[in-house]
Amino acid sequence: MIPIVSLRAVEKWYDEGAVRRQVLHGVDMHIHAGERVALVGKSGSGKSSLLNIISGIDGADAGTVLVGGHDLNAMNETARTHFRRTSIGFVFQFFNLVPTLSVLENVLLPLELNGIVGRPAHDRAMALLHDVGLADRAGTAPDRLSGGEQQRVAVARALVHQPPLILADEPTGNLDSDTGEQILALLTQLAQQRGHALLMVTHSREVAASADRVVRIQAGRLVDDDRGILL
């Protein structure tokens, strides 16, 4: 089976003035369809860099990055944007809903970007809103929602265009623990149901616990980590 995400010997440097700082050292990583992976590590360990590289937001300086069969290193910015549009669903720590759009419109946006409009788009978005329990708030502005509700919308938005890979950056980081658990359950459950691969970047023990596999990153290197061994 071909993995959704396949990283080989990925390296990343940042130039900070005269200093060149290496943030990723030969990272190898594979995520398969339907797999739920938690990426854990301290601040500055390279979590975000890795996430950026997997999502095509940033390029790797060395190694190969294959996501959903696309060689991201070989793609230009436009192609990567297109790749994100079709192949990635994002869930952010601060929800990052579009404040000028209603709940429904926020969920419709990825569909529109993928060329799905009208009735089919609407039905799909509503179905998903129903799944996250917010069908009755479809017309509401995001800033009228609680944090948890906003993150549900974000989950719906991440899943609606059925990307093979969902990336979640501290999805519960800005929520109280109860709400965070609910969101986490929703996210993992929906991802599994729909067969999406899910990569969650997190500090959270609970989040890590909900994953099939935990990958720990330390000073830019992946460290093997058995399930259950703590952060």
Added chain:
Amino acid sequence: MNPHTHVRRAHIWWLFAVFLSACGVQAAGSTAGQGYLTVAEGMARPATAGYLRAEQPREFSFPADHGPHPDYAVEWWYYTGNLRDTQGNRYGYQFTLFRTGLPRQSQQVPASKWQSDAVYMAHFTVTDATNQTFIARERFNRAGLDLAGAQAQPFQVWMDDWSVASSADNPGQMRIQVADGDVALDVTLDARGPTVLQGDAGLSQKSAEAGNASYYYSMPRMQTTGSLRIGEKTIPVTGLSWMDREWSTSALGTNQVGWDWFALHLDDGSDIMLYQLRNRDGTTDPFSGGSVRNTDGTLTTLRASDISWEPKGEWLSPHTQGRYPAEWEARIAPLELTLAIAPLVADQELQVTVRYWEGAVDVRGTRRGVPVRGEGYLEMTGYADVR
């Protein structure tokens, strides 16, 4: 001689004079703006204060009296004629100069040479019978700065570069020189026969009122030679002209709506003048009449009852929508003369400030059963502006 023979020229002058003097103080828009004068407007009476009146017969003296008479309010020099070229093509012309004294001002303002005591109006028409065309031109000028004027010796009346003049050594010969763009006339006129003093030895009474008269003389038959230019073509011409001269300071009655005037040269050498005054009610005014200068030089005066005028047909003016008689038949009972008078060109209506019809005509008829032929000028007024 009928005292009213002058009347045919008068109305045109009146329209002009009234125009100049009666238009003092009026607000805009009091009548609909329409660019031409009607006879009715012309009936108003101009101011005549400060001018002499023609009250008694005078001693005429030529060439002095060919010149201007500035003490009288109005004066005109009137020339019409029928001409032929070497091929026999027929032409007609009219050249008229009117002088009108302006109301004499009580206060004298410092002089500018532009300030004038009189205004001149000139009409010039040419009829081309062969090509059935008619051209009419009009000019106005103030007398100031010698832009227009008249003088006796040597005789000259002019408007810009239009003029009629005599040389000092031959006062009986007059030369008309008129050019206006594409049309020009340069002819010399020699009087045949004596000068006719109209009315009572040249005093022509208009009505019973004293002073309502003018001084009036005519040179009815003037041998004419010269050239006519129409467009690019200059044509040598010969023919006969008729001159009328009149000056006065008086007003007209208000009952007439128009005139029909005939000045005819017959082949037998007689010169006939007929006029019909048409009243508002459609009747012929009893002051209508005419005169005949016979071949032997005698003058026969005609009264209204001596003449019958019969219009024949109708000509609708495309310019003014006026309905004019197309032709005339005149019968002069005392002379057993019947004349059919037909225009050389139907449309000889002058499109100028005062609208009227004046043009060359052809005459055929019989005198006591003997056929006669002739030519002349016909003037018809009051058709275009009766509404």
Added chain:
Amino acid sequence: MIPILWKSTLRWPLRRPWQALLAIIGVAMGVAVVIAIDIANESARRAFLASTESISGKATDQLIGGPEGIPEAFFVSLRRDAGIRMSAPLIEGYAITTQQPTRTLTILGIDPFSEVAFRPAMSVAGTPLQNGMAALLTQPDSVILGAKTAAALGVVPGRDLLVRVSGIERPMRVVAVLNDDAGSSSALLNDVVLTDIGTAQRWLQRDGFIDRIDVILHSEAERAILRDFLPTGIRMTTPAQRAQSTTDMTASFEINLNALSLLAMVVGMFLIYNTMTFSVVQRRQLLGTLRCIGVSQREVAVLMLVEGSAIAIIGTVVGLGLGIGLAQGLLALVARTINDIYFVVNVTQIHIGLIPLLKGAVLGIVASCVALAIPTLEAARTPPRTVLRRSSYEEQMTRIVPYIAALGLLGIVVGGVVMWLGPSIWFSYAGLLFLTLGAAMVTPWTTVMLMHALRPLAVRFGGLIAGMAVRDVITSLSRTGVAIAALMIAVAVTIAVGLMVASFRVTVVDWLTTTIRADVFVSAPALNANRLDTALPAGVADRIADLPGVVRIRRYRSSMLPTDRTPVLQIALDVTSADYETFLWAEGNPDQIWPAFANDAIIISEPLALKRDLHVGDTFLLQTTTGDRLVPIAGIFYDYGTELGVVMLPLDRYARWYADDSLTSLGVFVTPGTDPEAFVEAVRTTFPNVALLVRSNAALRATSVEVLDRTFAITNVLQLLATIVAFVGILAALTAMQLERMREFGMLRAIGLDPRQLWQLILTETSLMGAVAGIVAVPVGTAMALALIYVINRISFGWTLQFAMQPEIYIQAALTAVIAAVLAGIYPAWRIARVSPAVALREE
């Protein structure tokens, strides 16, 4: 249906309406000033053209004579000898009604009999009876007015209109009123008094002369025939040529107004740039999110452009409306200046042409798009990972500030080079624009430098809050920089225009002192300050010379001299060795100039020499009454009387060349013991019935300076408008910036700052910004002033001005900057101080 992606952006301004509104105001004001100036200029020009065109009627050609006009006898000869019937003589003059002294009436002396082919409305033949035209010939002092003019003046036929003509008050008898509802006669009769040419001659003291003869010619052949007929001294021209050469006189004036209006547009551009930059900065989170979920750079750019264009279009449309209103206000100022300096034009109505509106619209949208370019690029380049905080952007901003400054320096250098080497006035203005934009780009860097320098001082004297204020100016540089730059430009313009006007004034006052030496000046009353070409009545000079106390008299004959280009002022005068020192020479050696001048040469003024690239030794073509003459130029003198240029020649030579021995003004030198004001009275009592303008030296100088000041009224208005635009800009910037920091202020309140301290913080911040703008504006304004004085004035008007340094102008400008900034800080401070800490924290 609008795509959801579009909605996400288009709804943004609705969430921050005040910000969008301020941007709209910025664009609108820029556009408004530009089109207002355009419309005012155009209206004045059109009014002039319409009146000359309608007065010219159907004339194809015009005959004009020398300074005195055409002898009337020539007209008779034209009619009788040349047979040109299609000719109409004309005298034009001006009158002022006593009840409405600001209303200038054009006296049109006509020959009604000649008018039918030219101006049918004014002719005797072929018009309605009721127009009363013939009464002009028969009633003394009679006139005819158009209905609109009559209504405006409140006269009816039969009534007298009291007017002042050539300094004499006299009644005009209105004999008729012409209906001028429709058509061409409407323009023809607008503020026109029709009278007979004879009456006009008398009123305007033109005995024996007419101003011109209109003719209608149908072919070149006719034209050639007429040309052959013309005697020396009478020339043929066309109405269009005459009108053109007259309106050309105002070209420099119009260009300068246009340039000033463009300045308002530049400041407006800063505003839209500012607003869009804010809106990008504020949206970095949103844009980052969009980029993450797969919106491409191109799509982001399009979104921003659409939003910016919407603001630009709304602003432009509003600006068009505002501009039309503003034009109405500016029109009076423009018209007054034209009347003071160039020619008589009566204009009360604005003419809204399509071209100025289109130009304004295009300029507004193009300028907005240019201003949008950088923020749009910035938005498109928002990295998707910027789901982080703004600080990164500010850090980046601080990093690139030196590069922007370097680019700005380059702009300044390029601007300077373009200005000095540029071949035309437009290059000079382009150079000035570069210089201005360059200076604006240097401003953020200068701000940082100044703030760093200020910080220790601020902390020491203003405490922690002042220190915070200083730091905030730097950390919010992405917003403060542009606002400071915009304010700086407005203040710099204030300084530049102030210095230029001051320099002008100083120069002119100096020049007046040098040139105006006689104790008393006598001239015929003229309608306008600069039109001294009305001839004095004969004999006045001799009688004044005989008055007790007179040492000597200097005689002048001024006239407008037509040339192959714009007309110039020709002054024939007495020059004795005593008068030599009244000339300041730009070129030529006085030792050689005066002998040549006495012999066969002329001297010309500096503007004329500069505009036509003339030098000593060149020749100048004088179209004299006795024929065309190529006359050598002996010297070039400084002159600030008229930008049209002056040609001077000795009076006796003028009399010969122009067959004209009339005079237009006299300079009278009196004995030392004689009081000039008393002498003025003596002259007046000597000529009780002659209209004379008698002024002492002091009075004449005062009048000249007054006219000069009037000329700059419109400059000051435009400068004020630019300042207002800048003020709106800084208000917008500060409001946006401060309101956005609600959270931060809430936090400050939470940790214990009281509202008064917040006020202090914010006002310190804004006054610091104002101070920076003021400080930077000093060198920039000075540079702009130098450019205006030494480059632009010289190229467009031909004047060499002395630079006058006036410290109060700087102080005033700096104060303006600080006060504007503090005022702009009041509203945000007020809002922020009212916010409770809790609400502030909950925000976002």
